[in-house]
Amino acid sequence: MNNTRILKVELGARSYPIRIGRSIAGLDTAFPESAGRSLRVVTDSNVEPLYLEALLGALSLTRDQVYVVPAGEASKTWDSAGKVLDWLLESRLSRDGCLIALGGGVIGDLTGFVASIYQRGIDFIQIPTTLLAQVDSSVGGKTGVNHARGKNLIGAFHQPISVVADTDTLATLPKRELLAGLAEVIKYGMLADGLLFEWLESNLDRILSLNPNSLAEIIERCCAIKARIVGLDERETGSGPRALLNLGHTFGHAIETYTGYTEWLHGEAVATGLVLAADLSARHGWITEAVAARCTALIARAGLPVAPPKGMTAEHFRDLMGLDKKVKAGKLRLILLRGLGDAVLSSDFEQDLLDETLAAACR
Numbered sequence: 001m002n003n004t005r006i007l008k009v010e011l012g013a014r015s016y017p018i019r020i021g022r023s024i025a026g027l028d029t030a031f032p033e034s035a036g037r038s039l040r041v042v043t044d045s046n047v048e049p050l051y052l053e054a055l056l057g058a059l060s061l062t063r064d065q066v067y068v069v070p071a072g073e074a075s076k077t078w079d080s081a082g083k084v085l086d087w088l089l090e091s092r093l094s095r096d097g098c099l100i101a102l103g104g105g106v107i108g109d110l111t112g113f114v115a116s117i118y119q120r121g122i123d124f125i126q127i128p129t130t131l132l133a134q135v136d137s138s139v140g141g142k143t144g145v146n147h148a149r150g151k152n153l154i155g156a157f158h159q160p161i162s163v164v165a166d167t168d169t170l171a172t173l174p175k176r177e178l179l180a181g182l183a184e185v186i187k188y189g190m191l192a193d194g195l196l197f198e199w200l201e202s203n204l205d206r207i208l209s210l211n212p213n214s215l216a217e218i219i220e221r222c223c224a225i226k227a228r229i230v231g232l233d234e235r236e237t238g239s240g241p242r243a244l245l246n247l248g249h250t251f252g253h254a255i256e257t258y259t260g261y262t263e264w265l266h267g268e269a270v271a272t273g274l275v276l277a278a279d280l281s282a283r284h285g286w287i288t289e290a291v292a293a294r295c296t297a298l299i300a301r302a303g304l305p306v307a308p309p310k311g312m313t314a315e316h317f318r319d320l321m322g323l324d325k326k327v328k329a330g331k332l333r334l335i336l337l338r339g340l341g342d343a344v345l346s347s348d349f350e351q352d353l354l355d356e357t358l359a360a361a362c363r
């Protein structure tokens with residue numbers, strides 16, 4: 001395994017490695033944890049024709065050890081989980097078996113959730129194939145499915161036993177999906193690592209042209225940040241550090257709700273949310289206007305939206321943000337910046353300044 005970077009998520013008995021490299025999902029050496037175990041693979045209909053064969057070859061698996069769900073968020077349901085569970089029981093996977101999630105965040109969340117409840121919980125391995133999954137959803141142990149009443153309302157914390165991030169898979173990812181993942185990368189820089197942010201400013205073009213070293217670099221740095229924060233706050237206790245990973249997300253959720261979760265990708269909504277969070281932080285004097293402008297400029301250069309959708313007003317934001325789960329005891333709490341790479345969860349912000357931020361953004 002040449003040039004594979006290995007990072008460890010430190011969670012005591014639930015610690016696990018993240019391996020990052022090129023074409024590693026096709027190498028049996030990338031999967032020491034699964035050696036000698038009975039395996040089942042879950043993937044989606046887009047990823048199957050692209051990357052399944054190499055994985056089956058590497059692990060000497062056959063097609064009857066694979067379950068394919070239709071690609072897309074619509075597969076992240078209780079119903080799909082039930083179908084995968086039925087299949088696992090029919091195929092008689094025993095408790096010491098191990099699932100492999102090959103795909104984006106939808107497959108990771110669904111497979112991880114199934115692994116968390118199949119025979120009271122079995123091991124699983126993540127092979128994330130989207131940038132979002134490689135820097136975010138495959139690490140940290142949040143698994144689950146959506147409900148008609150909302151996203152991710154049913155789920156479990158269940159850590160994988162390893163994560164294998166293959167940067168070569170990003171070559172086939174639609175550009176828009178890549179950029180949506182990049183929004184979360186920029187988020188990590190803004191919330192926890194000013195040097196990563198600067199590195200992104202200098203290396204954005206290399207990332208956009210899918211330079212393998214640059215991709216591995218951002219995946220490693222983002223996973224290191226997420227691993228550290230998850231290590232401090234595995235189960236996201238209300239005001240613990242894990243909440244900081246939601247920088248830009250309160251504004252972003254308002255945009256996603258306004259647009260009915262169809263027009264904007266999550267990462268696109270987060271990108272605009274990051275711009276608003278930086279703007280509000282600057283209006284408080286917590287960061288300089290120059291820093292806020294750098295955030296907006298990087299997000300714009302990445303080809304991500306920096307303003308809310310047409311027709312969305314400050315009033316829409318206020319209504320939709322009132323429903324956000326970050327509201328505690330009647331007071332809205334937002335994640336804001338005290339510096340580049342230094343986020344805080346705060347209810348200590350001026351409503352007037354929030355109104356100014358929204359008024360300026362919704363022109």
Ligand code: NAD
Pocket residue numbers: 044045046047050071072073076103104105106107109129130132133136137138139140141142143151152169170171172173174177
């Ligand atoms: P996704 O899994 O739907 O993948 C996006 C699209 O890309 C899909 O059409 C998929 O089939 C396709 N695809 C995947 N890999 C590909 C590849 N290499 N080449 C070509 N096409 C490919 O979505 P996503 O953006 O990866 O993940 C979003 C999901 O992740 C949401 O359900 C979200 O709730 C969840 N999420 C979970 C966490 C967590 O901590 N568990 C964190 C963030 C997001």
Ligand code: MG
Pocket residue numbers: 184249266270
């Ligand atoms: Mg997100």
